[in-house]
Amino acid sequence: MRNLIIASTSTLHQGDYLDYLLPELKNHFASTETIVFIPYARPGGISHDAYTEKARQAFNTIGKKIIGLHEFTNPIEGIQKAEGIFTGGGNTFLLVSELYRTKVIDALEEKLKTGTPYLGTSAGSNICGLTMGTTNDMPIVYPPSFRTLGMVPFNINPHYLDPDTNSTHMGETRETRINEFHQFNPQPVIGLREGSWLNVKGDKIILKGNLKARWFTTNRPAIEVDPETEINTLLT
Amino acid sequence: MRNLIIASTSTLHQGDYLDYLLPELKNHFASTETIVFIPYARPGGISHDAYTEKARQAFNTIGKKIIGLHEFTNPIEGIQKAEGIFTGGGNTFLLVSELYRTKVIDALEEKLKTGTPYLGTSAGSNICGLTMGTTNDMPIVYPPSFRTLGMVPFNINPHYLDPDTNSTHMGETRETRINEFHQFNPQPVIGLREGSWLNVKGDKIILKGNLKARWFTTNRPAIEVDPETEINTLLT
Structure with missing residues (x-):
């Protein structure tokens, strides 16, 4: 039994923190009065307190305590x-380092297997995959392992970005990076565009939001996946 | 005694592999007939042989054997x-993993301290810094350490990219990432734009190419650095 929302991003362009997800979250956390917020990823290096306050304000609008x-x-x-x-x-490297340092990682894995409702955004979604090996983040600290929660049998790439055909920049595209990942790792990777999320209920994994997602495997070219697709059907 | 060219990129937009650097390289490797190529970073997962062949063709045009x-x-x-x-x-994670696995890392550090001419591009430049903590690459494999060669007393960010003010994408800018790095790491970071390189001769470190570089430290806002600046003057 798992009960997760794994979202590409917390905030859409010109939107407020979590606002596009709030109707979904009201439902997801319907039987929950208080939500524990894990602030370890500290975007931009903000403090745990400041980050928690941000989450508190968003969840306050749907009557939840953080x-x-x-x-x-x-x-x-x-x-x-x-x-x-x-x-x-x-930052996913920071988040994973802290989850290991505090030994929260194993407790979190056990807890989520019991069906406790979970929301992850960006780095908080990345850790739901088998490893953090498809994060976009900079390795600002050295975690003891890249292994993460394995709540889904594949890896997550949040903020998935299509190649910019007008760019003159010679850095690798996201697709190139994920293909490189597949030279050394067997698991599929889902590229979640901003505004997309996975709804994981028990054994079902459904793609939500208005956009398609991109699905990468080792042995076939990447494919586009429609909203409402049950991702398990891609795993065979 | 060190004698290094630390370049942001191998290839400029609409250019060929290494072509913009060839006049400089002819001079840099003037007394060198044969150059050992380290192909471990395997861009796009190409084979060591295929990658070496690419380097061979470029260096062939200036009469060097690879x-x-x-x-x-x-x-x-x-x-x-x-x-x-x-x-x-x-991929810097792959390069560093292989340098440790083969134990080449220590031999390379010792060798470069003796003044052997070295060229690094992109990941090959990243490893010249104190750590690989400011790479842009995806963590496709888990290296035993992020520590790198320390040929310069700061970190390198190759392919430095200015914020795209037209972007609707909510991923972090490069500057945000480097500022996050500085929450946890003391050393300065140089952002080398494509077409820039550092020329390291003995104790001198000079910024080369037509573009400015961006210099990040923990205690002051980032600054722009002109070509021909001696980077050591920024370290005080």
């Missing part, structure tokens, strides 16, 4: 007793 | 006996 995981003396216990959990975006 | 490091039975010896060394771009 507690920052850093506010618990024992963060493992904070996870174990949580009614709902939200991991915000930022 | 040998791939993978062609040596003992790659450490290959480095120790090299007259000149070139590390090509690709």
